[in-house]
Amino acid sequence: xxxxxxxxxxxRSRVTRQxxxxxxIEVLAEQGWAGATTGAIAERAxxxxxxxxxxxxxxxxxVAAAVEQVFHQQVEELARRARGLPRSRRRVEPLLxxxxxxxxxxxxxxxxxxxxAAVADNELKALLLPLETHVGREVHRLTVELLGxxxxxREVRDAVRATLDLLRGLALANLLHDDTARRRKVLAHWARTxxxxxxxxxxxRAE
Amino acid sequence: xxxxxxxxxxxRSRVTRQxxxxxxIEVLAEQGWAGATTGAIAERAxxxxxxxxxxxxxxxxxVAAAVEQVFHQQVEELARRARGLPRSRRRVEPLLxxxxxxxxxxxxxxxxxxxxAAVADNELKALLLPLETHVGREVHRLTVELLGxxxxxREVRDAVRATLDLLRGLALANLLHDDTARRRKVLAHWARTxxxxxxxxxxxRAE
Numbered sequence: 001x002x003x004x005x006x007x008x009x010x011x012r013s014r015v016t017r018q019x020x021x022x023x024x025i026e027v028l029a030e031q032g033w034a035g036a037t038t039g040a041i042a043e044r045a046x047x048x049x050x051x052x053x054x055x056x057x058x059x060x061x062x063v064a065a066a067v068e069q070v071f072h073q074q075v076e077e078l079a080r081r082a083r084g085l086p087r088s089r090r091r092v093e094p095l096l097x098x099x100x101x102x103x104x105x106x107x108x109x110x111x112x113x114x115x116x117a118a119v120a121d122n123e124l125k126a127l128l129l130p131l132e133t134h135v136g137r138e139v140h141r142l143t144v145e146l147l148g149x150x151x152x153x154r155e156v157r158d159a160v161r162a163t164l165d166l167l168r169g170l171a172l173a174n175l176l177h178d179d180t181a182r183r184r185k186v187l188a189h190w191a192r193t194x195x196x197x198x199x200x201x202x203x204x205r206a207e
Numbered sequence: 208x209x210x211x212x213x214x215x216x217x218x219r220s221r222v223t224r225q226x227x228x229x230x231x232i233e234v235l236a237e238q239g240w241a242g243a244t245t246g247a248i249a250e251r252a253x254x255x256x257x258x259x260x261x262x263x264x265x266x267x268x269x270v271a272a273a274v275e276q277v278f279h280q281q282v283e284e285l286a287r288r289a290r291g292l293p294r295s296r297r298r299v300e301p302l303l304x305x306x307x308x309x310x311x312x313x314x315x316x317x318x319x320x321x322x323x324a325a326v327a328d329n330e331l332k333a334l335l336l337p338l339e340t341h342v343g344r345e346v347h348r349l350t351v352e353l354l355g356x357x358x359x360x361r362e363v364r365d366a367v368r369a370t371l372d373l374l375r376g377l378a379l380a381n382l383l384h385d386d387t388a389r390r391r392k393v394l395a396h397w398a399r400t401x402x403x404x405x406x407x408x409x410x411x412r413a414e
Contacts, residue, residue, distance in 0.1 A: 032327045034241055109326065115382055116323045119316065120239045125383060132383065158396035162373060165393055169376030175322055176332060176339065186372055189365035193400060 017055050019045040021066035028063060028110035033117035038062070064127040067111050071135055074102050075142060082146050089198070093191035095146055096163070099139075100187060103171035104180075112175065139164055149198065159197050166190060224262050226252040228273035235270060235317035240324035245269070271334040274318055278342055281309050282349060289353050296405070300398035302353055303370070306346075307394060310378035311387070319382065346371060356405065366404050373397060 023045035042052040056062035085091040118125040230252035249259040263269035325332040
């Protein structure tokens with residue numbers, strides 16, 4: 001029974017942490033770094049400030065953990081949705097749209113607020129730089145895998161890099177107003193370009 | 208002599224405005240929206256706060272004017288430097304690098320701080336949205352002109368749009384650390400792609 005209570009406590013603790021991280025992304029995306037105080041995040045999560053501080057000693061630690069956690073949830077969601085796509089070149093455009101939906105969502109908006117705040121905040125910067133490297137590598141690996149590409153090819157690596165930089169740029173353009181219609185056009189063009197760059201030999205692996 | 212005094216006053220006024228706008232971009236790029244108070248900008252410009260308020264009644268008006276003014280200076284600088292480039296397809300990569308230097312500089316960093324701050328600030332948003340439209344159109348027009356392209360072609364329009372979104376994404380990646388080496392690789396790749404997309408007929412106009 002002692003074990004049961006511990007498991008219950010662990011589960012409660014996990015749920016509380018999850019609530020706080022989800023709330024951190026929401027409040028950051030809506031109100032930016034200045035508005036996303038620990039108090040505002042705890043209130044959104046329905047958690048006391050004391051409990052918040054128990055789980056995350058600083059605001060920077062909370063938001064960095066939140067970005068990483070929500071990122072992994074979205075990667076899983078993306079992989080799940082990608083399973084429904086055709087296994088041929090025709091998967092390129094819908095895949096780009098799936099990826100872009102993530103970039104155009106609250107996680108990216110929240111992350112942008114953090115990245116911009118970190119320009120003038122060294123504590124935050126020290127937390128975000130390794131996170132950026134980790135998230136960047138993970139998105140790159142996932143994109144290569146979902147497109148069925150061979151990473152050893154330098155052109156492939158550069159094409160994937162350019163694709164992810166494009167998605168970041170499109171997401172930034174979406175920050176102040178809904179840019180979906182324009183974004184779909186640009187992505188359709190980019191998908192055609194990418195399809196043409198994947199030579200038949202390489203693309204055939206995904207057929 | 209009355210006229211002379213007026214001209215002197217106008218010149219002094221122009222110089223003061225210019226100093227304030229240059230300082231606004233610098234302080235914004237270094238310290239973000241929260242740190243770029245009117246006081247900090249006036250101090251950097253070596254102008255009294257009273258004089259600052261005389262020229263720009265609000266901080267939002269000052270920074271919006273600064274973005275527009277510094278943007279036009281950089282467009283002129285870009286057009287000047289582009290005159291030295293070869294008039295052939297080989298101009299694509301150096302042109303992309305020139306454009307990217309602007310995106311990776313203090314103006315873009317300052318603008319990013321403003322855009323992100325505007326997510327939670329309706330006054331700023333109202334000032335920035337028309338500015339975004341104007342600057343976006345101008346950069347698009349300039350890119351088409353400098354690349355010697357025919358805008359009536361839909362593929363050309365989409366390729367230019369994608370190029371500018373890519374540059375924006377690359378600039379964002381440069382915010383927290385110097386990403387120049389990676390950026391050069393991505394731009395070299397995109398230049399080759401773009402050159403291939405400009406069919407001989409279209410590209411020959413620039414030869």
